[in-house]
Amino acid sequence: MNPVSHPQKPVTTGFRRPRLGIIGGGQLAKMTAQAATQLGCEVVVLERQEDFPAHSLDTHALIGDWDDPQQVARLAAEVDVVTLENEFVSPAALGSVPVLWPKAETLALVRDKLRQKIVFAEAGLPVARFADAPTPDAVRRFGFPAVLKKRFYSYDGKGNATVHSADELPAAWVKLDGDRNPLYVEEYCPFIRELAIIITRGQDGAVVRYPVVETINRNHICNIVKAPLQVPGVADIAERAVIAVGGVGSFGLEFFELPDGRILLNEIAPRVHNTGHYTIEACECSQFENHVRAVFGWPLGSPAMRAPAAAMINLLGVGDGPGTPVGLAEALRVPGAHLHIYGKSRSAPGRKMGHVTALGATLAEALATAQRAADCVRFGRAP
Amino acid sequence: MNPVSHPQKPVTTGFRRPRLGIIGGGQLAKMTAQAATQLGCEVVVLERQEDFPAHSLDTHALIGDWDDPQQVARLAAEVDVVTLENEFVSPAALGSVPVLWPKAETLALVRDKLRQKIVFAEAGLPVARFADAPTPDAVRRFGFPAVLKKRFYSYDGKGNATVHSADELPAAWVKLDGDRNPLYVEEYCPFIRELAIIITRGQDGAVVRYPVVETINRNHICNIVKAPLQVPGVADIAERAVIAVGGVGSFGLEFFELPDGRILLNEIAPRVHNTGHYTIEACECSQFENHVRAVFGWPLGSPAMRAPAAAMINLLGVGDGPGTPVGLAEALRVPGAHLHIYGKSRSAPGRKMGHVTALGATLAEALATAQRAADCVRFGRAP
Numbered sequence: 210m211n212p213v214s215h216p217q218k219p220v221t222t223g224f225r226r227p228r229l230g231i232i233g234g235g236q237l238a239k240m241t242a243q244a245a246t247q248l249g250c251e252v253v254v255l256e257r258q259e260d261f262p263a264h265s266l267d268t269h270a271l272i273g274d275w276d277d278p279q280q281v282a283r284l285a286a287e288v289d290v291v292t293l294e295n296e297f298v299s300p301a302a303l304g305s306v307p308v309l310w311p312k313a314e315t316l317a318l319v320r321d322k323l324r325q326k327i328v329f330a331e332a333g334l335p336v337a338r339f340a341d342a343p344t345p346d347a348v349r350r351f352g353f354p355a356v357l358k359k360r361f362y363s364y365d366g367k368g369n370a371t372v373h374s375a376d377e378l379p380a381a382w383v384k385l386d387g388d389r390n391p392l393y394v395e396e397y398c399p400f401i402r403e404l405a406i407i408i409t410r411g412q413d414g415a416v417v418r419y420p421v422v423e424t425i426n427r428n429h430i431c432n433i434v435k436a437p438l439q440v441p442g443v444a445d446i447a448e449r450a451v452i453a454v455g456g457v458g459s460f461g462l463e464f465f466e467l468p469d470g471r472i473l474l475n476e477i478a479p480r481v482h483n484t485g486h487y488t489i490e491a492c493e494c495s496q497f498e499n500h501v502r503a504v505f506g507w508p509l510g511s512p513a514m515r516a517p518a519a520a521m522i523n524l525l526g527v528g529d530g531p532g533t534p535v536g537l538a539e540a541l542r543v544p545g546a547h548l549h550i551y552g553k554s555r556s557a558p559g560r561k562m563g564h565v566t567a568l569g570a571t572l573a574e575a576l577a578t579a580q581r582a583a584d585c586v587r588f589g590r591a592p
Numbered sequence: 593m594n595p596v597s598h599p600q601k602p603v604t605t606g607f608r609r610p611r612l613g614i615i616g617g618g619q620l621a622k623m624t625a626q627a628a629t630q631l632g633c634e635v636v637v638l639e640r641q642e643d644f645p646a647h648s649l650d651t652h653a654l655i656g657d658w659d660d661p662q663q664v665a666r667l668a669a670e671v672d673v674v675t676l677e678n679e680f681v682s683p684a685a686l687g688s689v690p691v692l693w694p695k696a697e698t699l700a701l702v703r704d705k706l707r708q709k710i711v712f713a714e715a716g717l718p719v720a721r722f723a724d725a726p727t728p729d730a731v732r733r734f735g736f737p738a739v740l741k742k743r744f745y746s747y748d749g750k751g752n753a754t755v756h757s758a759d760e761l762p763a764a765w766v767k768l769d770g771d772r773n774p775l776y777v778e779e780y781c782p783f784i785r786e787l788a789i790i791i792t793r794g795q796d797g798a799v800v801r802y803p804v805v806e807t808i809n810r811n812h813i814c815n816i817v818k819a820p821l822q823v824p825g826v827a828d829i830a831e832r833a834v835i836a837v838g839g840v841g842s843f844g845l846e847f848f849e850l851p852d853g854r855i856l857l858n859e860i861a862p863r864v865h866n867t868g869h870y871t872i873e874a875c876e877c878s879q880f881e882n883h884v885r886a887v888f889g890w891p892l893g894s895p896a897m898r899a900p901a902a903a904m905i906n907l908l909g910v911g912d913g914p915g916t917p918v919g920l921a922e923a924l925r926v927p928g929a930h931l932h933i934y935g936k937s938r939s940a941p942g943r944k945m946g947h948v949t950a951l952g953a954t955l956a957e958a959l960a961t962a963q964r965a966a967d968c969v970r971f972g973r974a975p
Contacts, residue, residue: 226916226935243626246648249933265629265651493928508925515898533609542891545876550632552609563632
């Protein structure tokens with residue numbers, strides 16, 4: 210595919226603002242672009258399709274495949290610094306980018322969930338027992354119950370299969386297409402809660418730690434985030450994990466809390482993260498603004514919360530249909546609810562179409578407000 | 593001039609988001625676009641020049657003269673609703689816009705500062721004594737000291753002249769080119785403070801009142817805003833003024849506080865206003881989001897403050913030069929300072945290039961934080 214450029218307004222003055230290139234144009238790119246434009250930057254997005262959430266916030270867009278080194282090089286030539294909104298871009302495409310944050314090595318490492326785990330284990334961080342699983346035999350040797358996982362391209366719980374016994378292994382192996390996809394295996398962890406945290410690290414090594422949050426998933430998709438949570442140790446582990454992968458920028462880290470109180474680091478995302486959307490309204494400086502600051506080499510802002518509690522609820526598509534919500538006006542009527550509509554052209558079941566954040570004196574209050582607004586909005590007809 | 597359209601990304605899916613058209617592409621349009629895109633809207637801007645602050649947030653732009661009815665009609669044809677970021681658009685150009693908020697009648701009325709005053713006086717609102725001044729004789733009859741003012745196209749103190757005695761009248765008349773510009777005259781008011789307030793009014797008549805603020809001007813340009821201020825009566829007068837002009841959307845209203853405690857309504861701006869920039873961080877729902885809600889006919893959000901105090905300081909150009917600030921990184925180091933850089937291509941003395949907002953437990957604290965950050969940033973070299 211040839212790149213299609215839609216120059217919006219050729220800059221005739223010769224004046225050049227700081228320019229951020231983002232690979233990917235979804236809601237994460239959109240919210241990053243919002244933070245960047247507030248600071249006077251321009252944003253150029255590389256996306257595969259012409260209609261995408263960040264389209265309304267970029268100075269212009271390059272339409273092309275982000276796994277194509279030529280397209281990525283073209284983006285890089287136009288901007289001062291390149292960053293990403295997803296971790297699936299092929300390492301080959303990133304080789305030619307002169308200024309890329311996070312670094313290509315960080316991305317290559319994080320992209321392979323087995324390598325992630327090895328690096329974390331070597332750094333002495335608490336992770337579930339794991340092993341490479343090139344063959345079904347390797348899984349049998351590891352033991353059951355276990356969770357079989359894809360090393361690459363898995364997100365939102367896609368690419369995982371719980372295997373309670375050897376009997377279930379063949380079906381799981383087929384489901385994940387283990388003969389073609391590299392897999393690994395992890396100890397099955399019956400956690401009581403899932404926790405997450407955003408860490409931003411600057412080019413100078415400065416680190417800010419956002420509050421620990423509880424995430425409540427539905428069908429493996431982040432659904433509700435409750436902030437803050439007092440769970441000692443999580444932020445320390447998270448910071449060490451970001452340092453272990455040489456991270457620069459905002460990172461989302463997910464944890465399991467076990468019945469005995471132990472905390473296990475589950476995975477790291479080398480980018481702004483759904484579990485940090487609440488920081489736009491709830492924190493002094495959002496994960497998005499801090500990501501922009503980090504990739505431009507600017508000082509980081511404070512992650513301190515501006516209210517005692519915050520709750521974020523994702524607005525997921527209930528069916529196929531247009532991307533316009535039903536019930537937006539009703540949701541806007543809920544005092545204290547902050548609505549974010551991503552502007553996707555199509556709704557699909559489980560697709561992230563927007564979110565709502567509310568602050569409160571207590572978690573219960575914030576959650577009730579957010580829920581009241583979220584209940585008003587619907588994307589797509591139920592099948 | 594022919595309109596030049598820069599379609600950024602033709603929407604191929606047939607899907608159409610709510611579309612807001614803004615006449616003018618400066619910082620007010622930019623911040624309005626930020627609020628609109630968060631709610632899933634697209635923004636189309638009509639601007640005269642190709643490089644303007646809102647350029648990074650519009651879906652696409654029409655470049656053309658906003659006083660040309662054809663250009664405005666072209667904008668209107670592309671969007672669901674049209675609004676403005678300045679009150680100087682000629683009424684003739686607005687005649688053909690099917691959905692325009694505020695209404696053309698409101699804009700025509702507000703645009704003429706003498707008509708404003710007459711409407712306010714007729715509504716029983718406290719204004720300084722005033723009179724039409726078609727000739728110097730009319731000013732002499734009015735008496736001195738007086739302030740001679742242009743009825744049209746005056747802003748930031750441009751278009752005013754204080755006349756202490758009859759001797760000074762000829763020079764003031766020439767300065768304001770009274771033979772060609774319609775003028776009016778007002779009683780000279782030695783005020784002790786200038787106050788302001790943002791009022792948003794919905795299409796259904798619902799009204800939200802933001803806190804009263806103190807504005808400190810320098811060379812007649814809004815320089816510092818301190819929120820909130822407890823001055824009884826101001827919000828009532830402001831709401832009645834917006835109703836008197838039939839306003840829909842966010843309006844900025846400016847007041848004089850006299851030594852004897854009396855409050856005089858000075859003027860109304862039929863748009864989002866510099867004295868309301870602090871609402872982005874300081875209020876539940878900003879003047880910009882509420883303007884977007886109002887013009888789309890959506891319910892208004894709460895103007896309640898999220899901190900006890902807030903201060904906003906404008907970042908004004910000190911000289912001619914590029915629009916990139918010096919000292920941004922130092923300013924970002926100030927905890928709690930929220931930087932906004934408008935992305936204008938050129939700095940000029942006194943030109944509004946950005947602003948900084950800080951919240952605090954007290955006004956003094958908020959102001960100190962904002963000042964510390966503002967002191968770091970400089971646009972253009974001092975002459």
